[in-house]
Structure formats: structure tokens, C-alpha cells
Amino acid sequence: MIMKDIVCFMPVLWASVSCARILGIFHIPSFSHQLVYQAIWKQLSLRGHQVMAVTTHPLQDPELTNLTEIDMGEVISTAINQTSIPEIMSKEVPLLSLVHNLFQVQYKIAEAVLSDKRFIDVYNATDAGFDLILAEACTLPTLYAVAAKFKVPFIGISSYGVWAGVHYAMGNPHPTSLYSEMWSTFRYPMAFSERLRNTFYYIWTRYYLNFEALPKCDQIARKYLGNDLPYIQDIEKNMSLLLLTTNPILYEPRPNVPTVISMEQMHIKPVKPLPKDLKQFLDSAKEGAVYFSLGSNVKSINIPEKLRKLLIEAFAELPYKVLWKFEDDNLPGKPKNVFIGKWIPQQDVLAHPNVKVFVTQCGLQSIEEAISRGVPMVGMPFIADQTRNIRRLSEEGAAIGLDHTTVTKEEFKNAIIEVISNPKYKENVKRLADIWVDHPLPSLNRTIWWIEYVIRHKGTKHLRSPTADVSWFEYLLVDVILVLLLAISLVIFVLYKTVKFILTRICGGAKIKQN
Structure with a gap:
């Protein structure tokens, strides 16, 4: 106490x-x-x-x-x-x-x-x-x-x-x-x-x-x-x-x-040692490792079978080891270079030096973890804000975006190889990390x-802003605009009537004089 x-x-x-x-x-x-x-x-x-x-x-x-x-x-x-x-x-x-x-x-x-x-x-x-x-x-x-x-x-x-x-x-x-x-x-x-x-x-x-x-x-x-x-x-x-x-x-x-x-980056934690099996797998990935996870809302076990087969075939042809967060003990057709786990300590895995690319659904927390650990990404958005996220990362040169509904095996493989082999992606991730955490x-x-x-x-x-108490009608100046339009209309109407009156008098006077 x-x-x-x-x-x-x-x-x-x-x-x-x-x-x-x-x-x-x-x-x-x-x-x-x-x-x-x-x-x-x-x-x-x-x-x-x-x-x-x-x-x-x-x-x-x-x-x-x-x-x-x-x-x-x-x-x-x-x-x-x-x-x-x-x-x-x-x-x-x-x-x-x-x-x-x-x-x-x-x-x-x-x-x-x-x-x-x-x-x-x-x-x-x-x-x-x-x-x-x-x-x-x-x-x-x-x-x-x-x-x-x-x-x-x-x-x-x-x-x-x-x-x-x-x-x-x-x-x-x-x-x-x-x-x-x-x-x-x-x-x-x-x-x-x-x-x-x-x-x-x-x-x-x-x-x-x-x-x-x-x-x-x-x-x-x-x-x-x-x-x-x-x-x-x-x-x-x-x-x-x-x-x-x-x-x-x-x-x-x-x-x-x-x-x-x-x-x-509220949830970013200091790096902790990996479990023994994961450490051995990643340590042995001398050519580099791919980490694949679709987060906690979109689970790999629930993706369409066609997409899962495409991923399996693509991973089997890569020269890298692949760590896949898969929510089951068994992945049918699992290639020899793939290690699966129902739960993966993601932040610690991304900190491993052999992890060269993160294939992600592009949820914000996953992106924050990848940026903080300096790992470039290949993004396949599924829900919510993920499409916007991967678009921005692609514009910044920190990731390549793919559409999971149309992607081919070759496109998927080429995206991974491009991100790993081209140093610009890693450099841009580090640049974003410096911006992201630069606060007092x-x-x-x-x-x-x-x-x-x-x-x-x-x-x-x-600290309350007055805009919180203003109706949309007032905020958008609808009443002011209507009054201005009414005033302009009134002026135009008066001018019209005045000109008409003057023309009538002139034309009428000329007609009387002529007669």
C-alpha cells in the first residue's frame, strides 16, 4: 500500500x-x-x-x-x-x-x-x-x-x-x-x-x-x-x-x-527471445525468410481454397524459408521450406535479421510493427482500411500491393523477390520509421x-471547439447563402422592374409624342 x-x-x-x-x-x-x-x-x-x-x-x-x-x-x-x-x-x-x-x-x-x-x-x-x-x-x-x-x-x-x-x-x-x-x-x-x-x-x-x-x-x-x-x-x-x-x-x-x-505505435514492445523452434528455423534461413500473416481478423485458415493453393505453390518455388501464421496444426500440401504456427510472436519474429519481407493484410498494428522493425512488405488487403494502407505504403516505396482476388502465382512470387532483392524498399521503411517516432x-x-x-x-x-455546437446548416453557411441569394434576387428583381418602368415611360412617351 x-x-x-x-x-x-x-x-x-x-x-x-x-x-x-x-x-x-x-x-x-x-x-x-x-x-x-x-x-x-x-x-x-x-x-x-x-x-x-x-x-x-x-x-x-x-x-x-x-x-x-x-x-x-x-x-x-x-x-x-x-x-x-x-x-x-x-x-x-x-x-x-x-x-x-x-x-x-x-x-x-x-x-x-x-x-x-x-x-x-x-x-x-x-x-x-x-x-x-x-x-x-x-x-x-x-x-x-x-x-x-x-x-x-x-x-x-x-x-x-x-x-x-x-x-x-x-x-x-x-x-x-x-x-x-x-x-x-x-x-x-x-x-x-x-x-x-x-x-x-x-x-x-x-x-x-x-x-x-x-x-x-x-x-x-x-x-x-x-x-x-x-x-x-x-x-x-x-x-x-x-x-x-x-x-x-x-x-x-x-x-x-x-x-x-x-x-x-502504442503496443510496440522491446524485442524478446524467440521460442526455440522458431529461432532454429529462422537462424537456418541463410538466404532469407518470408513471414506471412493475415492478422487476427482475417485468418489464413478461412481464406478461399484457390488462394491457399496459389500461396502454397508460390512458397514452394521460392528460394527462401517461409514462416506462416496458420490457425491449424495441419496445412495440406505444406512445402518443405514452410513452417506453420497457430500463434506467432510477431514483433519478435519481425526483429529477426533473416526476415526480409512481411506478407501482410495491411492492418494498422501489423504495419506499425513492420515499420518499427525495419521490414518491407507485400500487402494483400482484405477488409476495412487495409486497401488505403497498402496504397500509401506503395506510394512511399515501402511495399508492393496485390489484389488477393486476382493475383497470380507469378505475380505473388515476383513481388516477394522484388521487395527482398531491391534495397529501396528496406531504405524507405527505415525512412518512415524515423518520421513515425520523431516526437518530443x-x-x-x-x-x-x-x-x-x-x-x-x-x-x-x-478546449472545446465551437464547431461542435454548430449545426451543419450553420457550419455550411446554408442560411447565409440563402439570404445572399435572396438579396441578389431582390436586387435583380428591383433592377428589372426599374428598367422596365423606365423603358415603359420612354417608349410610352415617344409613342404619345409621335401621335
Whole structure:
């Protein structure tokens, strides 16, 4: 207890804050994304705060004595067991359908979390007394309502960027001529047709949010948390801070409001020794090794059989050894140069000097790990933001992108050989790594500073942008434009009437004189 008090009140370089009670709600069942949040709630716990984390992937670290974790993994998996995330977020799914699908999943997850007895006991406890809520910032704000019930500030956190609706709520500038949805393939500079489609999407999201999604979120929140709550959109607009895992490489620079803070490479850890079998395999790869993984959402075991056979044939013909994250004990037709594993310590594997290329689905966390370890990539995007990610990496000369639906064996082999044999890819990855981490403070320290800033000042009303309170009608100056158009029309009308009157008098007078 004495040691905890020392940690809690120990002065640090940036500021100190008394012990706070923090509730974190991290509800999206994706291991790679939860890794980002784990780093945050672990560090808050180590700094002496009393932390309760509602998560799908608990740390289960007995040394973190002031950390309580509620494991929602099974509850949420059961709630969405008929939903395949790779299917509903596939790059082949139209954007409007993708967003609609995500909303439907979010409704189910929110209901599952709020109806869980363990969590009910938390948000109904009269002595809970939390000082801050950390909530995963996804497509819908339903679970932000917990902060309104406790009447405390809350911070939104995302393990990548956020969709346009969150930018609207924060008052963050989002002109459709410059910025598209993070799941869209449009990038600046956009062609006219892209700007036109992006504008239609903007109009649709405004309609869908205000008339369908937000009313549904509000209904779910009131069902479990009571009717004594502000409207859910008003709750979201009062977000004290928005922490985003963005970076200047994959995301276009934008003029964020003061309460939007970028963080990156939160989950990167020091290199640890590899398991003996992996070490022996990679040490023996004198010609180099290829590491292949499709992450935690898109699993190799679930890819189409045609693609799997193509990969097997291509790997068999390569002069390199291949380490493949494959979620089964048996890979039919496995070549002799391929080593499979259900689970691979990815960051440590990428740090091995013999790993020359990372064949990846291009999820943000995987990219961060590859960049931090200096490994160039061959990207095959499947879902969400992965298409945009590999496009940017290709433009930066750090990767080669392939379409898994059309790629041939020769294209796949040639891409791997090109990335390994051409030193420009390795050099460009190192260049990006230097840019990515060049900050005054390490990302985790900076993130914790901002979280404790919110605790110290009980919110960030003094940093709130006025754009968060302006309606779209006023923000786009629709009323001003209508008044100007009306004024111009009136002037034109008066001029028309005046000229007509003058001409009538002149013409009429001339006619009388002639007669």
C-alpha cells in the first residue's frame, strides 16, 4: 500500500495527478486492436490509478494489483456469432452497406455489454465513484452513455482512425473535397467524380445518423441506463478528448481541433527471445525468410481454397524459408521450406535479421510493427482500411500491393523477390520509421499525460471547439447563402422592374409624342 501511494503521488517531468478511479470500456473483439488499449490501461494502473477494464482480451497480470478486468470476450462472441467481420467489412462490400453492417454489429455488442450482470453491478453501484471513463471510439456512441450516468468526463480512444461521424461530433473539420471515409479508397487529390460521390456519402451519413442510428443508440442506452440521460448525440459531443492511432504516413494531415490527439505505435514492445523452434528455423534461413500473416481478423485458415493453393505453390518455388501464421496444426500440401504456427510472436519474429519481407493484410498494428522493425512488405488487403494502407505504403516505396482476388502465382512470387532483392524498399521503411517516432515524448507517455490532464481539470471545456455546437446548416453557411441569394434576387428583381418602368415611360412617351 505504501509503495502504491509513492507511485501514485510521485512527481514526473510533465505533471502529477492524484490517484483516480478509471473505467475503461473496450468492446471490439479484435486482439490487434485490444493490444493498443492494453498498453494504456496497464500504464495507468502502474501509475497508481484504480483501473477497471471491460475488455474482450484481459491482461490477467497478477502483478497489477489495482487493476480489475471484466472479460467480455465470450459474451460478445456469442452476441455476434452469426456475424463474420471479414465478410461484412470486405473491400468488395459497397461503403454504404459496410457502414450499415457495422452499425448492426455495434447495436448487438452494446446490448451484450450493457446486459451483462457483472457490468450491471458496476454501473448501478451507488458507490462506484469513477473519475473518468475511457471508451472505445467506434462507429456508434451507445456506450458513452455510461459516462453520462456517472456524470464524469470521458475520453474516446481508437486503435486506428475514426469514421466521419465521430469527426462531426467533435467539430473536427471534415470537408468532403479533401477527406473521405477511412474505409473508402478515395484519397486527396480526388477526381471530380470522387468528390461528387464523397459529397453524396456525407449527405447520407448525416441523414442516417440523425434519423436512424442515433435514435437507436439512444433507445439502447436508456433501456439499460435509465431515462435520466441527455440525448446520446449530446453526450458524444461532450467527449473531453479523442485519442487516435494515426500517423503522418497513412493518414492525410488535417487541421484537428485541440481535443483530437494522435498516438502511434502504442503496443510496440522491446524485442524478446524467440521460442526455440522458431529461432532454429529462422537462424537456418541463410538466404532469407518470408513471414506471412493475415492478422487476427482475417485468418489464413478461412481464406478461399484457390488462394491457399496459389500461396502454397508460390512458397514452394521460392528460394527462401517461409514462416506462416496458420490457425491449424495441419496445412495440406505444406512445402518443405514452410513452417506453420497457430500463434506467432510477431514483433519478435519481425526483429529477426533473416526476415526480409512481411506478407501482410495491411492492418494498422501489423504495419506499425513492420515499420518499427525495419521490414518491407507485400500487402494483400482484405477488409476495412487495409486497401488505403497498402496504397500509401506503395506510394512511399515501402511495399508492393496485390489484389488477393486476382493475383497470380507469378505475380505473388515476383513481388516477394522484388521487395527482398531491391534495397529501396528496406531504405524507405527505415525512412518512415524515423518520421513515425520523431516526437518530443514517447507515444505512451504523451497519451497518459493527456488522460491525466482530463482528470486534473475534470474535462476539457476550455478546449472545446465551437464547431461542435454548430449545426451543419450553420457550419455550411446554408442560411447565409440563402439570404445572399435572396438579396441578389431582390436586387435583380428591383433592377428589372426599374428598367422596365423606365423603358415603359420612354417608349410610352415617344409613342404619345409621335401621335
